Amino acid sequence: MRRAGLLMLLVAALYSIPLVSAPYVLHILVLCCLYAIPAVGLNLMLGYTGLVSLGHIAFAGIGAYTAAYLMVDLKLGYWSALALAVAASGVAGAVIGAICLRFRSHFFMIVTLAFGLMLYSVMNNWDEVTRGAAGFPGIPRPAGFGPLESFYRLALGGALVAFAVQWLVVRSSFGRILVALRQDERLAEAKGVNAALCKTAVFALGSALAGLGGVLLVSFLRVAAPASFNLAESINAVLIVIIGGAGSLAGPILGALLFVGLPELLRVAAEWRLVVFGAILVLITLFAPNGIADLIARGWNRLGR
Amino acid sequence: MAAALLEQLVNGLMTGSIYVLIALGMVLIYGVMHVLNFAHGVLFMVGGYVCHFFYTRLTGSYTAALLLSMATLALIGAGIERSIFRPLQGNLRNQVIASLGLILVIENLVVAIWGPNALQMKTPATEHLISLGELRFPLQHLMIIVVTSVVVAALFAFLKWSKLGTALRATSQDRNAAMVVGIPVERVDVASFALGTALAALGGALVGPLFLVFPQMGDAPMVKGLAGILLGGMGSVPGAVIGGLIIGVAESVSTLFLPTDYRDSIAFAIMVLILLARPRGLFGVRMRGEA
Numbered sequence: 001m002r003r004a005g006l007l008m009l010l011v012a013a014l015y016s017i018p019l020v021s022a023p024y025v026l027h028i029l030v031l032c033c034l035y036a037i038p039a040v041g042l043n044l045m046l047g048y049t050g051l052v053s054l055g056h057i058a059f060a061g062i063g064a065y066t067a068a069y070l071m072v073d074l075k076l077g078y079w080s081a082l083a084l085a086v087a088a089s090g091v092a093g094a095v096i097g098a099i100c101l102r103f104r105s106h107f108f109m110i111v112t113l114a115f116g117l118m119l120y121s122v123m124n125n126w127d128e129v130t131r132g133a134a135g136f137p138g139i140p141r142p143a144g145f146g147p148l149e150s151f152y153r154l155a156l157g158g159a160l161v162a163f164a165v166q167w168l169v170v171r172s173s174f175g176r177i178l179v180a181l182r183q184d185e186r187l188a189e190a191k192g193v194n195a196a197l198c199k200t201a202v203f204a205l206g207s208a209l210a211g212l213g214g215v216l217l218v219s220f221l222r223v224a225a226p227a228s229f230n231l232a233e234s235i236n237a238v239l240i241v242i243i244g245g246a247g248s249l250a251g252p253i254l255g256a257l258l259f260v261g262l263p264e265l266l267r268v269a270a271e272w273r274l275v276v277f278g279a280i281l282v283l284i285t286l287f288a289p290n291g292i293a294d295l296i297a298r299g300w301n302r303l304g305r
Numbered sequence: 306m307a308a309a310l311l312e313q314l315v316n317g318l319m320t321g322s323i324y325v326l327i328a329l330g331m332v333l334i335y336g337v338m339h340v341l342n343f344a345h346g347v348l349f350m351v352g353g354y355v356c357h358f359f360y361t362r363l364t365g366s367y368t369a370a371l372l373l374s375m376a377t378l379a380l381i382g383a384g385i386e387r388s389i390f391r392p393l394q395g396n397l398r399n400q401v402i403a404s405l406g407l408i409l410v411i412e413n414l415v416v417a418i419w420g421p422n423a424l425q426m427k428t429p430a431t432e433h434l435i436s437l438g439e440l441r442f443p444l445q446h447l448m449i450i451v452v453t454s455v456v457v458a459a460l461f462a463f464l465k466w467s468k469l470g471t472a473l474r475a476t477s478q479d480r481n482a483a484m485v486v487g488i489p490v491e492r493v494d495v496a497s498f499a500l501g502t503a504l505a506a507l508g509g510a511l512v513g514p515l516f517l518v519f520p521q522m523g524d525a526p527m528v529k530g531l532a533g534i535l536l537g538g539m540g541s542v543p544g545a546v547i548g549g550l551i552i553g554v555a556e557s558v559s560t561l562f563l564p565t566d567y568r569d570s571i572a573f574a575i576m577v578l579i580l581l582a583r584p585r586g587l588f589g590v591r592m593r594g595e596a
Binding site: 239289 | 335341389392393396397398399401402403405406407408409410411413414417524528531532535539564566567569570573574576577580581584
C-alpha cells in the first residue's frame with residue numbers, strides 16, 4: 001500500500017515537472033519517455049522471456065508510418081489512427097515473430113536483425129507511401145497537446161500506459177509462463193505450456209508497445225524518417241534494456257533515463273561523449289551484469305540492513 | 306543480357322569475396338569461443354582506416370599498408386579478446402551486449418580521430434582498367450577475388466595441416482576434450498580472435514580503395530557476412546565461403562531484375578527462406594549446446 005502511495009507521489013511529481021523546469025530539460029524528459037516505451041516492450045521479450053530481438057525498433061517504424069499514412073493521407077483522427085497503428089504493429093509482430101521464433105539463440109537474433117533491416121529498407125525506398133529517405137513530413141500532434149509542456153504530459157502518459165501493461169503482464173499467470181519459458185522451455189512445455197503460441201503473443205505485445213512509442217515519437221518530431229528506425233536504434237533499445245536491468249519492472253525506464261540523459265551530461269566532452277558512453281556500457285556488462293536496477297536494489301537492501 | 310549478367314557475376318564475386326573474409330573471421334571466432342561478435346563490422350572498418358593511414362601517411366606502398374593493417378588489427382583483436390570476451394565467457398547474452406557496446410566505442414572513436422567524412426584512398430589498381438571480352442573492370446576487382454581465393458586456400462591449409470590449426474579445430478569441436486589432451490585453449494582463443502580480426506582488416510583494406518573509407522563502411526558487410534554464415538551453416542568454415550559467395554552473387558544478379566534499392570533485402574530474404582527450409586544451413590553442423 002505504501003509502495004502504491006509512493007508511486008502515486010512520483011507520478012504527481014513527474015506530472016508537475018513542466019511547472020518548474022526549463023524547456024531544454026523538458027525536451028530531454030520527453031525523449032526519455034519516448035525511448036522508454038519501446039524499451040518496455042523489448043523488456044517483456046528480452047528480460048522476461050529471453051528473446052533478444054535486434055530488430056525491435058523496426059516495429060516502432062511500422063506503427064509510425066501506419067499512423068502517418070492514416071493521419072496525413074487518409075485524414076483520419078489522431079486517436080483512431082494511433083489505435084490502428086498500434087494494432088498494425090502488433091499484427092506485424094505476430095506474423096514476423098511467428099517466423100523468427102522458429103529459430104533459437106543466435107539464429108533468432110540474426111533473423112530478427114535481418115527483418116529489421118528489410119523493414120528499414122521498405123521505409124527508406126517505398127517512396128509513394130513512406131516518402132523515402134527524406135522522411136514523411138507534417139505529422140500532427142493531438143489537439144491540446146501541441147506545446148512542449150502538454151506534449152510532455154502525453155509522453156509521460158504513454159510511458160505510464162506501457163509501464164502499466166508491463167506490470168499487469170508480469171504479475172499475471174501469462175507473465176509467469178514467460179519467465180518459465182526463459183528458464184527452461186522444455187520443462188514448461190512438459191507442463192502443458194504452448195511455447196510457440198506464448199512466445200508469439202509476447203512478440204506481438206512487445207511490437208505493439210514499440211508501435212505506440214513510434215507513433216508518439218514521430219508526432220513529437222512532426223516527421224517520420226527512416227533513420228529513426230534503423231539498426232542502430234534497434235541496438236540502442238537492447239542497450240537501454242540491458243543497462244537498466246533486463247527483467248525488472250523499472251529497468252527500461254532507468255535505462256532510457258541513463259541512455260538519453262548521460263550523453264547530455266557528458267556534452268562537455270563533445271565528440272568523445274559517445275565513446276565514453278559506449279565504454280560505460282561495456283563496463284556495465286562486465287561489472288554489473290544485471291543492470292542498474294539490480295545495482296540500486298542491492299544498494300537499497302544493504303542500506304536497509 | 307549475357308554481358309550484363311557476366312558483369313554482375315564479376316561484381317558479385319568481388320562483393321562476395323569481401324563477405325567471405327568477414328564471414329570467415331566471425332565463423333572462426335564463433336567456432337572456437339562460441340561468441341557472436343557483432344563488432345566485427347567496425348573492426349573491418351578500422352582495418353580500412355588503418356590501411357589508409359599507413360598507405361597515405363607512412364609507407365606509400367599499398368601492399369605494405371595492407372599487411373601492417375592486418376597486423377595492427379590482429380593486436381587489437383587479441384586485446385579485445387583478453388579484456389572483454391574472456392571475462393564474459395559462458396554468458397552468451399552479455400557477450401552480445403558487450404559487442405554492441407564495442408560498436409559504439411569504436412565507431413565514435415574513429416569519428417573522433419578521423420572525423421565523420423569519408424576518406425579517399427586511390428591506388429594504382431583502382432585506376433587501371435582491364436578488359437574481359439567487351440567488359441572493363443578496375444584491376445582492384447580482380448585483385449580482391451584473387452587475394453581472397455589465396456587467403457581462403459591458405460586458411461584451409463593452415464587449419465588442416467598446421468599444429469595451431471589442428472588445435473583450433475580441436476577446440477571448436479570439444480573444448481573440454483581439447484583441454485584434457487593438453488591444448489592451451491585460452492591461447493587458441495586469442496589466436497582465433499587475432500586471426501579473425503586480421504581477416505576483417507584485410508577485407509576493409511581491400512574495399513577501401515574501391516569505395517570510400519567511412520565510419521559506417523563495415524555495417525552492411527558485417528550483416529551480409531552473418532547471412533553468409535547462417536546460409537552455409539553456423540560453425541562451418543567451407544559453409545562460410547560458399548554462403549558469402551552466394552549472398553554476393555545473388556544480390557548483384559538481382560539488380561538485373563529488381564530495383565537496386567532493394568538489393569540489401571534480397572540477401573536477407575534468401576537467407577530467411579533457406580533457413581526455413583534447412584534450419585542448419587546448407588552445410589549445417591551440430592553445435593555444442595544445441596540439441
